[in-house]
Amino acid sequence: xxxxxxxxxxxxxxxxxxxxxxxxxxxxxxxxxxxxxxxxxxxxxxxxxxxxxxxxxxxxxxxxxxxxxxxxxxxxxxxxxxxxxxxxxxxxxxxxxxxxxxxxxxxxxxxxxxxxxxxxxxxxxxxxxxxxxxxxxxxxxxxxxxxxxxxxxxxxxxxxxxxxxxxxxxxxxxxxxxxxxxxxxxxxxxxxxxxxxxxxxxxxxxxxxxxxxxxxxxxxxxxxxxxxxxxxxxxxxxxxxxxxxxxxxxxxxxxxxxxxxxxxxxxxxxxxxxxxxxxxxxxxxxxxxxxxxxxxxxxxxxxxxxxxxxxxxxxxxxxxxxxxxxxxxxxxxxxxxxxxxxxxxxxxxxxxxxxxxxxxxxxxxxxxxxxxxxx
Amino acid sequence: xxxxxxxxxxxxxxxxxxxxxxxxxxxxxxxxxxxxxxxxxxxxxxxxxxxxxxxxxxxxxxxxxxxxxxxxxxxxxxxxxxxxxxxxxxxxxxxxxxxxxxxxxxxxxxxxxxxxxxxxxxxxxxxxxxxxxxxxxxxxxxxxxxxxxxxxxxxxxxxxxxxxxxxxxxxxxxxxxxxxxxxxxxxxxxxxxxxxxxxxxxxxxxxxxxxxxxxxxxxxxxxxxxxxxxxxxxxxxxxxxxxxxxxxxxxxxxxxxxxxxxxxxxxxxxxxxxxxxxxxxxxxxxxxxxxxxxxxxxxxxxxxxxxxxxxxxxxxxxxxxxxxxxxxxxxxxxxxxxxxxxxxxxxxxxxxxxxxxxxxxxxxxxxxxxxxxxxxxxxxxxxxxxxxxxxxxxxxxxxxxxxxxxxxxxxxxxxxxxxxxxxxxxxxxxxxxxxxxxxxxxxxxxxxxxxxxxxxxxxxxxxxxxxxxxxxxxxxxxxxxxxxxxxxxxxxxxxxxxxxxxxxxxxxxxxxxxxxxxxxxxxxxxxxxxxxxxxxxxxxxxxxxxxxxxxxxxxxxxxxxxxxxxxxxxxxxxxxxxxxxxxxxxxxxxxxxxxxxxxxx
Numbered sequence: 001x002x003x004x005x006x007x008x009x010x011x012x013x014x015x016x017x018x019x020x021x022x023x024x025x026x027x028x029x030x031x032x033x034x035x036x037x038x039x040x041x042x043x044x045x046x047x048x049x050x051x052x053x054x055x056x057x058x059x060x061x062x063x064x065x066x067x068x069x070x071x072x073x074x075x076x077x078x079x080x081x082x083x084x085x086x087x088x089x090x091x092x093x094x095x096x097x098x099x100x101x102x103x104x105x106x107x108x109x110x111x112x113x114x115x116x117x118x119x120x121x122x123x124x125x126x127x128x129x130x131x132x133x134x135x136x137x138x139x140x141x142x143x144x145x146x147x148x149x150x151x152x153x154x155x156x157x158x159x160x161x162x163x164x165x166x167x168x169x170x171x172x173x174x175x176x177x178x179x180x181x182x183x184x185x186x187x188x189x190x191x192x193x194x195x196x197x198x199x200x201x202x203x204x205x206x207x208x209x210x211x212x213x214x215x216x217x218x219x220x221x222x223x224x225x226x227x228x229x230x231x232x233x234x235x236x237x238x239x240x241x242x243x244x245x246x247x248x249x250x251x252x253x254x255x256x257x258x259x260x261x262x263x264x265x266x267x268x269x270x271x272x273x274x275x276x277x278x279x280x281x282x283x284x285x286x287x288x289x290x291x292x293x294x295x296x297x298x299x300x301x302x303x304x305x306x307x308x309x310x311x312x313x314x315x316x317x318x319x320x321x322x323x324x325x326x327x328x329x330x331x332x333x334x335x336x337x338x339x340x341x342x343x344x345x346x347x348x349x350x351x352x353x354x355x356x357x358x359x360x361x362x363x364x365x366x367x368x369x370x371x372x373x374x375x
Numbered sequence: 376x377x378x379x380x381x382x383x384x385x386x387x388x389x390x391x392x393x394x395x396x397x398x399x400x401x402x403x404x405x406x407x408x409x410x411x412x413x414x415x416x417x418x419x420x421x422x423x424x425x426x427x428x429x430x431x432x433x434x435x436x437x438x439x440x441x442x443x444x445x446x447x448x449x450x451x452x453x454x455x456x457x458x459x460x461x462x463x464x465x466x467x468x469x470x471x472x473x474x475x476x477x478x479x480x481x482x483x484x485x486x487x488x489x490x491x492x493x494x495x496x497x498x499x500x501x502x503x504x505x506x507x508x509x510x511x512x513x514x515x516x517x518x519x520x521x522x523x524x525x526x527x528x529x530x531x532x533x534x535x536x537x538x539x540x541x542x543x544x545x546x547x548x549x550x551x552x553x554x555x556x557x558x559x560x561x562x563x564x565x566x567x568x569x570x571x572x573x574x575x576x577x578x579x580x581x582x583x584x585x586x587x588x589x590x591x592x593x594x595x596x597x598x599x600x601x602x603x604x605x606x607x608x609x610x611x612x613x614x615x616x617x618x619x620x621x622x623x624x625x626x627x628x629x630x631x632x633x634x635x636x637x638x639x640x641x642x643x644x645x646x647x648x649x650x651x652x653x654x655x656x657x658x659x660x661x662x663x664x665x666x667x668x669x670x671x672x673x674x675x676x677x678x679x680x681x682x683x684x685x686x687x688x689x690x691x692x693x694x695x696x697x698x699x700x701x702x703x704x705x706x707x708x709x710x711x712x713x714x715x716x717x718x719x720x721x722x723x724x725x726x727x728x729x730x731x732x733x734x735x736x737x738x739x740x741x742x743x744x745x746x747x748x749x750x751x752x753x754x755x756x757x758x759x760x761x762x763x764x765x766x767x768x769x770x771x772x773x774x775x776x777x778x779x780x781x782x783x784x785x786x787x788x789x790x791x792x793x794x795x796x797x798x799x800x801x802x803x804x805x806x807x808x809x810x811x812x813x814x815x816x817x818x819x820x821x822x823x824x825x826x827x828x829x830x831x832x833x834x835x836x837x838x839x840x841x842x843x844x845x846x847x848x849x850x851x852x853x854x855x856x857x858x859x860x861x862x863x864x865x866x867x868x869x870x871x872x873x874x875x876x877x878x879x880x881x882x883x884x885x886x887x888x889x890x891x892x893x894x895x896x897x898x899x900x901x902x903x904x905x906x907x908x909x910x911x912x913x914x915x916x917x918x919x920x921x922x923x924x925x926x927x928x929x930x931x932x933x934x935x936x937x938x939x940x941x942x943x944x945x946x947x948x949x950x951x952x953x954x955x956x957x958x959x960x961x962x963x964x965x966x967x968x969x970x971x972x973x974x975x976x
C-alpha cells in the first residue's frame with residue numbers, strides 16, 4: 001500500500017505517524033472497521049494526523065466517516081457545529097481544509113464545550129448512535145463497499161479539568177478500537193499514560209497508540225505551531241458565506257466579500273412562521289429582535305419528537321429585521337429546497353467576523369467608533 | 376456542497392481598520408441612543424426603568440460582545456434590587472437570606488476586580504494592588520476580592536457599602552467618560568447650524584424678491600443684493616465643508632434634511648408670487664450642492680412629491696369649507712411645485728446620463744455613479760399616482776423619468792396616456808358644463824384602463840428583471856423562504872433605505888400580542904403581506920388600484936362640489952345619466968358605480 005505522497009510542503013508527517021496510520025489500516029478488515037479516537041493537547045497536531053489518517057484509510061475503504069467534536073476548529077463545517085461527515089475523496093493538500101456537507105449535524109452554538117458540557121456530550125452521543133445505525137451494522141455477507149465504514153473522531157485540545165472529564169465520558173461511550181494519543185514534550189500537559197479512561201479489566205479491547213508531535217527542536221522540545229484560533233474561525237465563517245455566491249464570481253479579498261454580502265438579496269421569512277431559540281442564555285421575549293439583529297444563527301429543522309435534537313442544515317446571518325412587515329432577512333448559502341424545511345432559528349455565541357461588517361461607507365451600526373477601551 | 380477554503384488575500388493586516396484615527400469595535404447596541412437609555416435607566420431611581428435596563432442588558436449579553444464594565448454594573452444593580460436595604464418595596468416572599476446576598480455581592484465585586492484590573496496588568500510585573508491603584512479602584516473592593524476567594528465570606532454590611540462605592544467608581548471610570556466620548560452632540564449642532572444658514576439664505580432671498588418686485592431705492596437694493604450674495608457664498612462654503620465632514624461620519628442624510636430645504640423654498644414664494652423666476656436663486660444653490668451631494672436631488676424630488684401630495688390632501692379636505700380663492704392659491708402652489716419638480720428631474724437627467732448597462736450587472740454595487748432603476752421606478756410610480764389629470768408638468772417629468780429608465784415600451788404607454796390626458800383636459804375646457812361630469816367619467820375610464828395595463832406591465836417587468844432565480848410560480852406562492860425581490864445594499868443590521876446606501880435603523884421592539892394577531896392573518900397568506908404605510912417603496916397593484924379608485928371618487932366629488940359652489944342654476948349639472956334620465960346621485964350611490972367601473976375595467 002503506497003503511502004500518500006506528501007504534496008503539502010509545510011506539513012511534515014514523521015515516520016511514526018505514517019506507521020501508526022498504516023498499522024490501523026492494515027490490521028482491520030471490512031467486517032470490523034476501525035474506529036479511531038485522536039486526542040492530545042492543543043496544537044499538538046491532532047487535526048493534521050487525522051487528515052493524514054483519513055487519506056490512508058481512503059486508500060483501502062471507499063468511504064470513511066468523520067465525527068468532528070472540536071467545535072472551535074471544525075474540519076468540514078463552519079465553527080459551532082458538531083457533525084458526522086462521510087468522506088469519499090482524498091484530501092490532496094493537507095494545509096487547505098475543505099467545506100463539505102455533513103451527513104448529520106447539530107448546532108452547538110459555541111466555540112468551546114465549556115458552556116454546556118452536557119449538551120455537548122448529548123449531541124456527540126447522538127451523532128455516534130447515528131453512525132452505528134447507518135454505517136456500521138451492514139457487515140455480514142455484503143461486499144467490501146457496503147461494509148461498515150471506519151470512523152475517525154477528532155477532539156478538541158482541552159485535556160485538563162473539565163475537558164479531561166468530557167474526553168473520558170466520550171471514550172467510555174464510543175469505546176473505540178484505537179486511541180491515538182499525541183504527546184508533547186512538556187509532560188504535564190499531556191493526557192495520562194495508557195488507557196486512562198478504562199477500569200482494569202477492559203484494556204484488551206482497545207489499542208492505544210502514543211505518538212509524539214511532529215517537530216522538535218535540537219533540545220527535543222516540541223515545536224508547536226501556534227494558531228490564531230479566532231482568526232482561523234473568522235476565515236472559516238467567511239469561506240462558508242462565500243458559498244452564497246457562484247464560484248466564478250471574482251471575490252478574492254475579504255473586503256470584496258463584505259461588499260458582496262451587503263448587496264446580496266437575502267431570504268425573507270415571516271417572523272410568525274419561524275421559531276427562535278436562544279441556546280445558551282435567556283433572552284426576554286420582547287427583546288428577542290435586539291438580540292438577533294446582525295448575528296449568526298443556526299438554521300435547524302425541528303423534529304417531530306420533542307426530545308430529539310433539531311438537525312442543523314447550516315448557518316445564516318440575520319442581516320435585518322423589519323417588524324412592520326413582520327419579516328426576517330437572512331443571508332445563507334443553504335440551497336432553497338433545503339431551506340424550506342427550516343422552521344427554527346438557533347442563536348448561540350458564534351461571533352460574526354467584524355471584517356464582514358466593515359465596509360467603507362456602509363459600516364454596520366454595531367461597529368462603533370468612540371468606544372472607550374477600558375484596558 | 377463542497378468547496379475549497381481558498382485563502383483570502385488579506386490575511387492578518389486588518390484586524391482593526393483605522394479610519395481617520397478611529398478604530399471600530401463590535402458593540403452589542405445598535406445606536407448610542409440605546410446605550411444612553413440603559414445608562415439613564417440604570418442610574419435612575421425607579422425600579423421599573425431599572426428593570427427594563429436589566430432586560431436590555433441580558434439581551435446584550437446574548438450577543439457576546441458586552442464590555443465587562445457594563446456587565447458588572449448590571450450585576451451589582453441587579454443584586455441591589457433584590458436587597459431590602461436599597462429597595463423598600465420588596466415583597467416578603469422575594470427576600471434572600473443574608474448569606475445569599477453577601478455571596479452575590481462578593482461574587483460581583485470579584486468579577487469587577489478581575490475583569491477590570493486583570494486586563495490592565497502584566498501578571499508578573501505588578502501586583503493587583505498596584506494595578507488597582509493605577510486605575511483608582513477603591514481599596515475596599517480589592518480587599519473584599521481577596522477575602523472572598525481565599526478566606527471567609529465578608530459580612531453583608533461591608534459588601535453593601537462596597538457595592539455603593541463600586542457603582543460610584545464605575546460611574547466615574549466608565550459611564551461618564553463614555554458619554555462624553557459619544558459624538559451625538561456634534562451632529563445635532565451641525566444640523567442646527569445648517570438650518571440656521573438655510574433660514575438666513577431664505578430671508579435674504581425673500582428680501583431680494585421684495586426689492587425686485589417693488590422698485591425701491593437702487594442703493595438699498597444693491598446693499599441687499601450684496602448681503603444676499605455674501606450670505607449665499609458663506610452658505611455654500613459652509614455646506615461644502617459640512618458635507619465633506621459628514622461623509623466620513625456617515626451622517627449625510629441627517630445633515631442635509633431636504634424637507635427643511637423645501638420648507639424654505641416654499642416659504643420663499645408664499646402668497647402673491649406666482650412667477651417661476653422665484654426659483655432661479657434657489658436653483659443655483661441646488662445645483663452647487665448637488666454637485667457635492669448627488670443624493671440631494673433624489674431627496675428633493677421625493678420631498679417635493681410629498682409636498683404635492685400633502686397639498687392635494689389639504690385641498691381635498693378643505694373643499695366645501697373655504698372659498699375658491701384659497702383653493703386657487705393652493706393649486707398655484709401645486710403648479711409651482713410641479714415646475715420645481717420638472718426642473719429637478721431635468722437636472723437629474725444631466726447628473727445621471729441614461730445608461731445601457733444591464734440591470735443585473737453591477738460590479739461595484741455601492742458606486743453611486745449609476746442611478747439604480749429601482750429608484751427611478753419608484754419615483755415614476757409616485758409621480759404618476761400623484762399627477763391629477765391635467766397637470767402637464769408632472770406628466771412631462773414622468774415621461775423624462777421613464778426615458779431615464781431606458782424602458783421603451785413603458786415610454787410608449789406613458790406617451791399614450793399623456794396624450795389621452797391632454798385630450799381630456801382639452802375636452803373639459805371646450806365642452807359645455809352640461810356633459811362635463813359624464814365625459815370626464817368616461818375619459819377616466821379609459822385612462823384607468825390604460826394605467827392599469829401599464830402598471831401590470833411594470834410589475835411584470837420588475838418580477839422578471841430582477842435577480843430572482845426562476846422558480847415555479849406555484850412554488851413561489853407556497854414557499855416560506857423567499858429571496859427578496861428587490862434589495863438595496865445597506866449595512867448589515869440596518870434595513871434598506873429608499874435612497875442611498877446608508878440604510879435606516881430598524882424598530883426592534885416587539886409585543887407578543889400583535890404577533891399573535893399577525894399569526895392569524897399570516898396563516899391565510901403565508902407569504903409576506905405589505906402592511907406598511909406610505910413610505911414603503913414596494914407598492915402592490917392592489918394599492919395602486921385603490922389609489923385610482925380614490926381618484927375617480929375624488930374627481931366626482933370635485934365635480935359635485937364645483938357644481939355646488941357655482942351658480943345655483945343647475946340644469947343638468949351634478950347629475951349622472953342613469954337609465955336615460957339625468958338623476959342627482961349621492962356619494963354613496965356613486966361608490967358602487969365606481970366599483971362597478973373597476974370591475975368592468
